[in-house]
């Protein structure tokens with residue numbers, strides 16, 4: 001199947017979408033460009049967590065199935081919060097699955113079968129990666145006077161670290177072929 005390469009631009013927004021802000025356009029651009037890749041990664045992580053929720057097998061089925069669903073729900077909630085922060089400062093945000101693919105840094109998993117222990121480890125690593133990305137984006141927000149986006153990201157970082165902690169503890173003693 002031919003894949004069409006797309007390049008979506010998020011800044012500057014068309015006049016009708018250029019919400020007024022006291023941030024300079026450089027500041028708004030910097031925040032937009034720091035937050036949109038996070039949203040793409042949150043989408044990618046949401047799908048991956050659901051993928052593992054659906055394609056799980058083994059003796060921990062019930063525990064992991066429920067844990068992954070609980071985590072997917074929290075991940076999903078972060079999407080709208082971040083996207084609307086970008087809109088509040090006059091940037092534009094995620095447009096499509098193709099746009100997500102353009103920006104995501106978390107890798108998809110299209111394997112036929114993934115052992116449960118590997119799922120847990122992968123999600124733990126992805127959440128750890130996500131935490132680092134969010135922390136870096138918070139630094140960009142702080143540098144560009146956008147404390148409201150910074151505050152929102154701090155909460156999302158806390159939730160991401162909670163997921164990482166749960167997965168890390170679940171991983172203790174788990175055999176990767178489990």
Ligand SMILES: [Fe+2]
Nearest residue numbers: 053054065069
């Ligand atoms: Fe389900």
